[in-house]
Amino acid sequence: MSYPFEIIPSLRRETLRRLISEGKRPDNRQLLGMRDLSIRVGVVKTADGSAIVNLGNTKVIAGVKFELGKPFEDTPNEGNLIVNLETPPLAAPTFEPGPPDENAIEIARIIDRALRHSNYIPLRDLVIIPGKSVYTMWIDIYVLNHDGNLIDSSMLAAVSAIANAQVPRAIIDGDNVKLDKSTKVQLNVNPQNMPLTVTYYKIDKYLIVDPTLEEEVMSDGRFTVASDGENIVALQKGSGYFTPEEVDLMINNTISIVKDLKIKVLEMVKTPAGSLML
Amino acid sequence: MSYPFEIIPSLRRETLRRLISEGKRPDNRQLLGMRDLSIRVGVVKTADGSAIVNLGNTKVIAGVKFELGKPFEDTPNEGNLIVNLETPPLAAPTFEPGPPDENAIEIARIIDRALRHSNYIPLRDLVIIPGKSVYTMWIDIYVLNHDGNLIDSSMLAAVSAIANAQVPRAIIDGDNVKLDKSTKVQLNVNPQNMPLTVTYYKIDKYLIVDPTLEEEVMSDGRFTVASDGENIVALQKGSGYFTPEEVDLMINNTISIVKDLKIKVLEMVKTPAGSLML
Amino acid sequence: MSYPFEIIPSLRRETLRRLISEGKRPDNRQLLGMRDLSIRVGVVKTADGSAIVNLGNTKVIAGVKFELGKPFEDTPNEGNLIVNLETPPLAAPTFEPGPPDENAIEIARIIDRALRHSNYIPLRDLVIIPGKSVYTMWIDIYVLNHDGNLIDSSMLAAVSAIANAQVPRAIIDGDNVKLDKSTKVQLNVNPQNMPLTVTYYKIDKYLIVDPTLEEEVMSDGRFTVASDGENIVALQKGSGYFTPEEVDLMINNTISIVKDLKIKVLEMVKTPAGSLML
Amino acid sequence: MAKQPPVPLLSNGKRVDGRLPEEHRPVTMQVGVLPNANGSALVAYGNTIVLAAVYGPREPIPRYITAPDKAVIRVRYHMAPFSTDDRKNPAPTRREIEISKVVKEALEAVVFLEQYPKSTIDVFLEVLQADGSTRVTSITAASLALADAGIPLRDLVIGVSVGKVGDTVIVDLNKLEDNYGDGDLPIAIAYRKGWILLMQLDGVWKPSEVKRGLELAFKAAENIYRIMRETLKGKYMMVVQQ
Amino acid sequence: MAKQPPVPLLSNGKRVDGRLPEEHRPVTMQVGVLPNANGSALVAYGNTIVLAAVYGPREPIPRYITAPDKAVIRVRYHMAPFSTDDRKNPAPTRREIEISKVVKEALEAVVFLEQYPKSTIDVFLEVLQADGSTRVTSITAASLALADAGIPLRDLVIGVSVGKVGDTVIVDLNKLEDNYGDGDLPIAIAYRKGWILLMQLDGVWKPSEVKRGLELAFKAAENIYRIMRETLKGKYMMVVQQ
Amino acid sequence: MAKQPPVPLLSNGKRVDGRLPEEHRPVTMQVGVLPNANGSALVAYGNTIVLAAVYGPREPIPRYITAPDKAVIRVRYHMAPFSTDDRKNPAPTRREIEISKVVKEALEAVVFLEQYPKSTIDVFLEVLQADGSTRVTSITAASLALADAGIPLRDLVIGVSVGKVGDTVIVDLNKLEDNYGDGDLPIAIAYRKGWILLMQLDGVWKPSEVKRGLELAFKAAENIYRIMRETLKGKYMMVVQQ
DSSP: OOSOSSOOOHHHHHHHHHHHHTTOOTTSOOTTOOOOEEEEESOOTTSSEEEEEEETTEEEEEEEEEEEEOOOTTOTTSOEEEEEEEOOGGGOTTOOSSSOOHHHHHHHHHHHHHHHHHTOSOGGGGEEETTTEEEEEEEEEEEEEOSSOHHHHHHHHHHHHHHTOEEEEEEEETTEEEEEEEEEEEOOOOGGGOOEEEEEEEETTEEEESOOHHHHHHOSEEEEEEESSSSEEEEEEOSSOBOHHHHHHHHHHHHHHHHHHHHHHHHHTSSBOSSOOO | OOSOSSOOOHHHHHHHHHHHHTTOOTTSOOTTOOOOEEEEESOOTTSSEEEEEEETTEEEEEEEEEEEEOOOTTOTTSOEEEEEEEOOGGGOTTOOSSSOOHHHHHHHHHHHHHHHHHTOSOGGGGEEETTTEEEEEEEEEEEEEOSSOHHHHHHHHHHHHHHTOEEEEEEEETTEEEEEEEEEEEOOOOGGGOOEEEEEEEETTEEEESOOHHHHHTOSEEEEEEESSSSEEEEEEOSSOBOHHHHHHHHHHHHHHHHHHHHHHHHHTSSOOSSOOO | OOSOSSOOOHHHHHHHHHHHHTTOOTTSOOTTOOOOEEEEESOOTTSSEEEEEEETTEEEEEEEEEEEEOOOTTOTTSOEEEEEEEOOGGGOTTOOSSSOOHHHHHHHHHHHHHHHHHTOSOGGGGEEETTTEEEEEEEEEEEEEOSSOHHHHHHHHHHHHHHTOEEEEEEEETTEEEEEEEEEEEOOOOGGGOOEEEEEEEETTEEEESOOHHHHHHOSEEEEEEESSSSEEEEEEOSSOBOHHHHHHHHHHHHHHHHHHHHHHHHHTSSBOSSOOO | OOSOOSSOSEETTEETTSOOTTOOOOEEEEESOOTTSSEEEEEEETTEEEEEEEEEEEOOOTTSOOOSSSOEEEEEEEEOTTSSSSOOOSSOOHHHHHHHHHHHHHHHTTBOGGGSTTOEEEEEEEEEEOSSOHHHHHHHHHHHHHHHTTOOBSSOEEEEEEEEETTEEEESOOHHHHHHSSEEEEEEEETTTTEEEEEEEEEOBOHHHHHHHHHHHHHHHHHHHHHHHHHHTTTOOOOBOO | OOSOOSSOSEETTEETTSOOTTOOOOEEEEESOOTTSSEEEEEEETTEEEEEEEEEEEOOOTTSOOOSSSOEEEEEEEEOTTSSSSOOOSSOOHHHHHHHHHHHHHHHTTBOGGGSTTOEEEEEEEEEEOSSOHHHHHHHHHHHHHHHTTOOBSSOEEEEEEEEETTEEEESOOHHHHHHSSEEEEEEEETTTTEEEEEEEEEOBOHHHHHHHHHHHHHHHHHHHHHHHHHHTTTOOOOBOO | OOSOOSSOSEETTEETTSOOTTOOOOEEEEESOOTTSSEEEEEEETTEEEEEEEEEEEOOOTTSOOBTTBOEEEEEEEEOTTSSSSOOOSSOOHHHHHHHHHHHHHHHTTBOGGGSTTOEEEEEEEEEEOSSOHHHHHHHHHHHHHHHTTOOBSSOEEEEEEEEETTEEEESOOHHHHHHSSEEEEEEEETTTTEEEEEEEEEOBOHHHHHHHHHHHHHHHHHHHHHHHHHHTTTOOOOBOO
């Protein structure tokens, strides 16, 4: 995963900048308008929870898996949460095989922080024997096609897969614990706490959201706000610089975007899809 | 380990192709004739079993080591078998230091499958405490000089080292298990089940076996048949393409080659050699 | 960590060689004279023992940390000692991030041998439950600025940090052992056994000690003698060649240098410094 | 292979999922699913789903090897972490490395490599959901993605797995049959050429059983070939040269 | 964050180390401490000590990426093994990789990269002693080392961490406050420009709390900026262009 | 070193294998054993067997460093997995990395490196069977393989290990003496030059003991040197320049 993907000709750059200075975008969106979003959950039968997100041409799939684990010493009464994000080489011409690079690690860690602080996942429900045995909940996010805005689309895939997750029953037999994958119960997430991110990209002095890859490559700044619709649960300034006024604006704006977006997301994650289509 | 080793001049190629079309080879062998084979077992005193194979100028050494291990959950009554093949840089100008590459891994896995399915090794004898403690049997195959046909020569080295293997006695002391390397008993292999491979290389439409490196580099196809002399216990199509008729031919041919070859091998592995000579 | 750092112009080389042939050095030292040495201990509050060594412009910091460990099977009544040396990229323009390279590993292993054989560290005091639980004592040596003679300066940093080390109390609770980092007792080193190294560099036929980086790069041979002031506890011939007479000379010379140097070092490690200054 | 299955693999001539021995699971295909790739395909054999992407022919990153006279195919077969019963660690296993190699060697025989000297053709295969026969599903997906990329092929390649339950030779193994059956014989075929491009074997097989397996594989390939053609039809005129 | 601290983090309006909520720990600085580096600095925020070295602008090793029209900054934030309570394995963690990235992106905005095409500027940060706020201390040290290297900067960068204990917003977290507090908001500021160059957030914050945190960070930066200027004064005329 | 040996290492002036203190085990050699290598040798010191191969002088793979004015020697000392009592993991250990370096530095002094600018000479050493003294056996094998490759040498290099059992200095340690003895002093010698090319030391030694060790090593080298010459004789006229 490396930037930039390709050189954007300077003429094209000029056109895009002019458009944006007029409040428009190549695909006729508003500066703060998102692309079409579709979420389908339950698409991967081997996962304990799954979702595929299409945000314009950006495609991200996420899978949840529960495994047996040991709790950390300082949190004996909580399950473990691990967020991993992969950018396999099929998703973009510049992605290479190998362990997650700094870009993939950064996104996974933003999502991890937002999930953890929002209290969306009931980690206390994921204890089997306090201090001894807990569930380790893996959130594996897999980018399938990168056309910009991986942070927000990955976050959407993660919360949707979690909403779809079912926990295999733990069978305790003396000191021995096993998972019975044939018996699963729905994970009780707290929908009102579902966190989402809105990532802002700066082109000249203008802020846009949900960029295509082309817009992303030519942007000068990136700033992510994660919110449950009321509080801020993560921030991440990426490239460029921002003024305190811009930060204020992005935070307030995010809260209202997230409020609306969550309603859509909660609706879309209700009904599992029949099968996987891209 | 990478191919090709070097460019073969086109004139030389032409000569070789013509020869082969006439059923001959540069060293006067038949198309399905093997090079001189010598096997000496017991050559490495630090190993629990060992063998060095010379097949023409190809030299492969294999060592068996027994260690304590835990059985896999689904095979509580079997020892563990691990086949590892290394192509150290001394064996060919293009081999590089490092973990086994795709070529080395492929060969190790073919040999692993053939050993496992043939039932040559009595894995059930390698249990110390059922479900708790077993022997892990390491087959380390080490290529010393690569002059073609690594698959067959590595297979020969593996089965010969196994025939030579002695198992250190396990001492059970309560929950504690230790190996006493000073007391060893012969491993009871099933000689009638000994698997061998015959690997066919295609040059134009002709099939040859046991190529030199030169022949191997100029071949268009590779196909390996592993057999105990009666059944097929592994197949591996490598490069090129083969017709169903060719596959049929190679399978039937292999069974008769293996029958003969096994007699020779069983003879050669009878008497341990005094010392290591190359 | 790779040599040489840069090309030394041949004119400069000639000047240096001539100087040395006259028994002089660019900074007016004798051939066997060391640069100014300063050692300050207790400079890293998060470490259980620490020291920073300035030897001319070479700066090395060392930190000691105690962790819980299991003893090796053949030394049930000894704590574990691990010496690790890092050459982070801030210390020299040619150092690169990554695990220790052959140069760093070599130095760590020389220091490890000298520490182990000198009996400077009372490893028998580092047992918590014989055969079951011991302290693992980490000596992490960190090069901060490389201006030659890393072996001797790293050795100085190691012995000084060890002299400064305090062992956190072990709390045994049934089978459970924990470290209480708030209660520490001074490690009882054997000062008379403190090992130091003297590393000799050959330029033409002359032997010098404590080279600057420039002198080190143009040297033809390297030889390290580790001694407690009486016995030899490690030797390491590096580049070049040495005659038996030279070895004899270096060994005898080292013993007298170490005797004097130890007095200085023992004085300098007496009083912990207030804070870290470079 | 000697392990006891949780349910009988064959009962009254029917398999655990109700199929007849020589019956293939439903096969579905989608091409052009990844906008960034030069070619892509999603192929399902029952509950086994593989996504394939082709990038190239393209100029490779300098550190990779090229050939002066032809294109080099690189194949990466990989299982997504959520594609298996127990979470799969994303680091490549020895099994994945071997499969990548045999799939590469299957494809090399049908691509007109000499048309693209000094370039690479990258084929990335992600198993998204695994229910047996993942390597043969991957080959079909790879072949489809190559065709979708407009890369000239001598023939389409169809992967079919064959297995054994006792003496019965079966087609298209699911996970249960793969884990508890008596043999696995994955095959890839250049259908019109009649070429065998991949062939591996696990278990103990009589020569006659292998022969029967090959026949069943060719038979099953016919239908899959038809579906591939239809999937591609209307999208591109596939360049097929004899 | 929900963990119980061993001692109350706030008591009678005072923090565990006696500070007021908006009070920063003592800040000390030293520049030019590493003869080999082009620029270097040692910065302490209380007991947190970071050493920074700058190498460059220099021609990079071939295998690294450069840009034709500007310098590329590479940053490595790393914790020495003895810098933490439990020994830190020297292999880079995911946390260290992320911090290296955000610090790099903070510095990129103030260096006149276009003055050094095809070159790299390497910034190496070693945390020698960690007592909270290591990433913001690192940024201050990095900025100082860049100035010490004589690299033209648009502004100095000051790192300040802000946190929360219950509803109280505090400045410059120590380790205890970092481990047991209710939130962490590391910020880096180009002081005279008024630019925010790094901003991350842990915990649950009301928008108004974030705003208050930003204000406190700017206020704390003022004094640190003064110390930086004084530390650099007399050593170099810093090239500051508007 | 303080460990108790299973049997006394010295008894009535004889060692566990019946040798006298200054007695070397039988030394056997074979050259030209690997057809692919430019030079090769198999050397046994008793039950310690090392195989050496030399490739080069050759043009190195681009990513490796060369020198404009001389050849670069690269050495890889490695133990085969079956060469030790417990299986040796094939990944290189810190010990193997250190030994590779000191062996390289031993050989550099005798090869006429300046005759092969911009090239590499690769020396690969595989310990096939380890019974103590593997590094010195490796050096003898390396030197023999270099000579077998026809590479001009200033002198042959002979490795000899010296050890201590109590106050007795012994020659050519076996595994038991290596594990339970009181010191290890591996030495490599350019025999005719009288140069010491490798010298390391483990244990606590009086200066006089080191001196005695060196003398014994030179003495033992004489016979090994003779065997090397005879092994090479008739095969090549070795180019030896003063």
